[in-house]
Amino acid sequence: METQPIINIKNLHKSFGENKILKGINLSTNKGESVVILGRSGSGKSVTIKCLVGLAKADKGSISIFGKEITSLNNNELNAIRVRIGFMFQNGALYDSMSVRQNLRFTLKHHTQDLAESDIESKIMEALDNVGLKESIDKMPSELSGGMNKRIALARAIIIKPEIILYDEPTSGLDTITAREISELILSLQEKYKTTSIIITHDMACAKMSGNRILILKDGLINAEGTYEELEKSKDEWVRSFFI
Numbered sequence: 001m002e003t004q005p006i007i008n009i010k011n012l013h014k015s016f017g018e019n020k021i022l023k024g025i026n027l028s029t030n031k032g033e034s035v036v037i038l039g040r041s042g043s044g045k046s047v048t049i050k051c052l053v054g055l056a057k058a059d060k061g062s063i064s065i066f067g068k069e070i071t072s073l074n075n076n077e078l079n080a081i082r083v084r085i086g087f088m089f090q091n092g093a094l095y096d097s098m099s100v101r102q103n104l105r106f107t108l109k110h111h112t113q114d115l116a117e118s119d120i121e122s123k124i125m126e127a128l129d130n131v132g133l134k135e136s137i138d139k140m141p142s143e144l145s146g147g148m149n150k151r152i153a154l155a156r157a158i159i160i161k162p163e164i165i166l167y168d169e170p171t172s173g174l175d176t177i178t179a180r181e182i183s184e185l186i187l188s189l190q191e192k193y194k195t196t197s198i199i200i201t202h203d204m205a206c207a208k209m210s211g212n213r214i215l216i217l218k219d220g221l222i223n224a225e226g227t228y229e230e231l232e233k234s235k236d237e238w239v240r241s242f243f244i
């Protein structure tokens with residue numbers, strides 16, 4: 001039996017004024033699959049993700065999530081989809097004035113209104129355990145290193161047990177070793193929860209480790225697609241240039 005893609009983008013166009021950013025993007029992901037989007041700075045990777053969750057409005061094309069066309073949904077209907085999606089965004093920092101516990105609690109409460117206190121606490125502990133930071137529960141974000149901050153952001157993304165996680169530069173600003181730890185964590189959580197993921201990154205080690213498939217965006221289109229190993233050996237010099 002053929003399975004339906006979890007995310008299915010067809011012929012997506014998006015411009016800002018005269019600036020044509022996306023000129024016909026096609027992207028489809030199956031359940032449990034992890035797709036990496038590569039592309040030069042400004043190529044439209046973040047815009048693609050923003051269109052996907054309705055934060056930017058597509059000019060043309062179709063975007064289906066969980067089999068539902070989202071380009072025609074109103075805000076309430078979109079929110080019903082968004083609660084099934086976890087985000088780890090580049091600038092999605094934790095709230096500075098809240099402890100780790102309060103940050104995670106805030107996300108949970110926002111997501112699910114009627115949770116019992118004991119459930120909230122156990123979900124917070126489970127999420128922190130998943131990222132190896134149970135002992136940081138009462139720390140303030142300012143007391144955490146960059147890598148710890150990213151781990152907590154990851155805990156926040158997974159605490160709602162999302163079916164999809166969208167990552168925008170999950171390892172940016174980290175040293176190579178810490179970046180690798182985050183990539184390993186992304187991979188292990190992916191395997192544990194069978195989440196469908198889209199990962200935007202410039203970090204090729206992250207792309208290699210956490211992506212089942214890689215798409216490269218150029219001039220508003222998907223210019224190349226394949227596994228890391230396939231693209232690394234591409235005949236196209238421009239494609240290979242990402243792998244050097």
Ligand SMILES: Nc1ncnc2c1ncn2[C@@H]1O[C@H](COP(=O)(O)OP(=O)(O)OP(=O)(O)O)[C@@H](O)[C@H]1O
Nearest residue numbers: 016019021039040041042043044045046047048200
């Ligand atoms: N709200 C907006 N209004 C106008 N232009 C925008 C807006 N959002 C994005 N853009 C433009 O769209 C283009 C693509 O931006 P986007 O953030 O998707 O790039 P990116 O591929 O994610 O880059 P990076 O790797 O640097 O994060 C850029 O030229 C950017 O200036």
